[in-house]
Amino acid sequence: MSLRSPLSKTEALRALLFRNGMASFVLRALNAVAASSLTILMARYLGPSGYGIYTYALALVILLNVPTQGGLPILLVRETAAALAQSRVDLVYRLWRWATTFTVGLALSVALITLPIAWGFRAHFEPVAFNSFVLALLLVPLIILGNLAGAALRGVHRVLLGQLPEYVLRPALLLLAILAYLWLGRDDMRADVAVGLHTLAAAVALLISVPMLWRARPTTSTARAPEGERPPEWLRSMMPLTLLSAMQVILQYTDLVMLGFFLDSETVGLYRVAAQASLCVGFGLLAVNLIVAPQFARDYARGDRARLQQVTTLSARLVLLLTLPIMLLFLFVAEPIVTLVFGDAYGGSGTALRILAIGQLLNAAFGSVVFLLNMTGHERDTVKGLSIGVVVNALLNLALIPTFGINGAAVATAITLLIWNVLLWQAVRRRLGIDSTALGLRVAA
Template identity: 25%
Template sequence: MANLSGLFKNINNLPPRVVNSGRVFMLRVFGMALSYAAIIYISNVYGAEAFGRYSLSVTLWQLLILIFSLGIPQAILKITADKNNYEKAPKSNYLSKAAKTLLVSASGCSLALFFLKEWLAISVFNDPKLIFYFKYISLFIILGIFHSFLTEFLRGKQDFIKYGLFVYVLPYLLLLAFMYLFKTSGFQENGTILSFLMAFGLLVIILLFYFPRSRAQKDYPYKKLFALSFPMLFSAAFMFISNWTDIFMLGAMVSKKDVGIYNAAYKLATIALIIINAVNTVLAPKISELYGKNQVGQIANEVQKGTRLIVIFTIPIVGVLIFFRKSLLGFFGGEFVDSGQEVLIVVSLGLLFNALSGSVGQVLNMTQHQKELRNFTIISAIGNALLNYFLIKSFGIIGAAVASLMSNMLLNILCVIFVYKKYKILTIYRFWRIYGN
C-alpha cells in the first residue's frame, strides 16, 4: 500500500505540461483508433476506389477550411493564450469580430464550391461520382470552419480535455455511427462523406454553448487581427499544401484506387504524429504565454523537454510501423499490402525526421515569426509540387511519398536554422546529451 500511495503522489507531482500532454495523448490515441476503424470500414465495405474518393474529398474539405478561415483560428489560439487578452472572459471584442469575419468568408466558400462542383469533379479529377461529394461539402463547409475556430478557442483557454474530445474523439465516433446508420438505410458510397460532414455539423452546435456570451467594451481592431492571422493563414495553408499536394496530384494523375492505397498507408504512418500532436497541443499556448512575459530562456527549456518526450516515444512507433507494415496494411484489405508498404516506410521516415526536429513551427508561430514560417512553407510547398509532378510521372505513388519526405525535411531544416540564429534555441533532439550526462 505504501508503494501504491507513493506512486499516486509522484503522479500528482508531475509538471502540468506532462500531465496535460498525457491527457491529450490518451484522447489522441482513442481518436486515432476510431479513425482507423472508419478507414477499415470504408475500405472493406466499399473498396479502395471508394476510399480514394473519400480521402480526396476530406483533403479538399480540410484545405478549404484552412484557406477560408483566413488564419483566424490560429490567431485566436495565440490571442486567447495571452492573459492580456483573455482571463476567464475576453477583455476585448476580438472573438465577435473574428466570428463575423468567418461567417462572411465561409458563406463565400460555400457558394463558390456549390457552383464549381461539376467542373472540379469532371475537369480536374476526371470522376463524375465526386460531384455528390463536393455538393455535400459545399453545404457543410461553414460548420467546418466554425469547428476549427471554436476548438482553437478552447485550446487557447488551455481547456485541453474539451479540445481533445471535440477534435480527436467525437468526430470519428459520430462518423462511425452515421456511416452505420446510412448503410442500413441503403445509402451508397457517398454516404461516407455525408457521415463525416454531419459529425462536424453536430459538434459545432454543441461547441456554441462554450462560446462566451459576455460583451467586452474594449475594441480589438480588425487591422490588428488580420495582421496576426494572414501570415498564419499563408504558413498554415502552404504547410498543408506541402503535406497534401501528393493527394491532389495523385487524384489528377493516377487511379482513385491508387489514391486510396496511398492515403491508407499515409494515414497509418501518421500514427507517428500522435506524440508530436499531443505535446504541441499543450506547448503552443505555453510558448505564447512565456513570450508575452519575455521569458525566452524558459521557452528553450520547455521546447527541449517537449522534443525529448516526442522523440523517446516516436522512435518505437516508427519501428513498429516499418517492421510490421504488411500485417498493419492487411487490415485495410489485400489490395493495400503490395503497393502500400513502400509508401508506409518512406512516409514514416519523414515523420520521424519531423519528430527529431522538435516543435519548431510552434515556436515560430507563437513568437511573432509567423511571416518567416509562411516564407519557409512557401518554399517547401513549391518544391513539393515540382517533386510530385516529376516523381509521380516516373514512379507513381512511391514517387509521391519520396516527394513528401524531401519537402518535409527541407521545411524543418529551414525552421530549425532560423530559430537557432534568432533565439539560440536548438529545437532538435540532442542525442549527444545522452552521453554528455
C-alpha cells in the same frame, strides 16, 4: 504564511499545466483512435477505388477552401483572450460575429464559383465522384464553423472544452454514423454516402458546439465598441496566420490531389492508407508538443536560454524514444500490418508506408522546430520554411508521380519533410541560439 505563497502559486500553476497537458494528450489519443477506426472502416467498406474518390473529393474541396478558414481559429483564440483581458466583452461578440460572417461569406463564394464549373465538367466524372464533390462543398463550412466554436471556447479559457468539437465530437459522431449505417444491414456503402454521413456528423457536432459556447460565453459588458472597430485590423492580423495555415494544408494534400490528377482513384486510396498509417510514427512528436509548448513560451519570455535548451533536448529525446520503435515496426513488417488492418486489397501500399515512416522519423528527429519558432514569436521563419517546402513538394510530386506512382509521392513527401525541417532547425539555431535535436549541440555565440 506569506513566504510560502509564491511557491504555492508556482506549484499550483505547474500542476494545472500538467493536468491540462495530460488531458489534452488523452483527447488527442482519443482522436487518433477514432481517426484510425474511421480509416479502417472506410478503406474496408469502400475499397481502394471508393476510398480514393472519398479522399480526393475531401482533399480538393479543403484546398479550395483554404482562404475560408485560414488563420481564423488562431486569431479567434488570441483576440478573444485579449479582449477579455481588457474587459471588452462587447468586442468579443463583435469578433465572433465578424468571424462567422467572414467564414460563411467566403464558403458561399467558393461554392458559387466552383459548382457551375463542376456542373459543366460533370460528364467527365463518375456520378459518385460528382456527388461526393458537391456534398464535400457543404461539409467544409460546417467543419470550419465547428473549429471556430472550439477556438472561441479556448479564447474564453475553456481550453479542454474547446478541443471537443474538432478532436472528439466530429470523429466520434462520424464513427457512430458509419457503424449505424452498417448495423442497419446496408452493404452499399459508396463514396458519396460516406461524404454524406461526414456532412451529417459535422452538422450535429456544430449543433452541440454552439450551446456549449453559449453557456461559456462571457457576461455582457456596459461598454460598446464603436461601429467598424477592429475588422480591418483583424483582417491584417489574419493574413500571415492564413498563409501559415495554407502552407500546412497544401503540404498535407498536394500529393493526394496530384495522384488523382495523374492516376486513378484506386491509387489515391492506396496512398491515403499509407499516409494515414504513417501518422502513427509522428504521434509522439504531437503528444510531446502539447505538453512542452507552454514551457517554450515561458522560458523564452524569461530569457532563460539554458532552461529552454534543457527542455528542448529532453523533449526531443522523448520524441525519438516514442517514434523510433513504430518506425522500425513499419520498416520491417509494413505489408502484413496493412493487409491485416485494411485488407488484402491495400497490400500494394507497403513500400509507400515504409518511405513515409522514414520521413516521419526525419520529421521527429529535428524536434519541435515549428512550436519553438511559433511560441517565441518567430512564425515568419516558419512560413518561409513551409513556403519553400510547398514549392519543393509540388515539383517533386510533378517529377516522380508519373513514373513511380504512390512510391514517388511518398519519396516527395519524405524529402520535403527533411528539407523544411533543416531550414527550420537552422532558423531555431539562428533566432534562439539553441539546438532543437536530441543531441543538444552547442550553438556558437
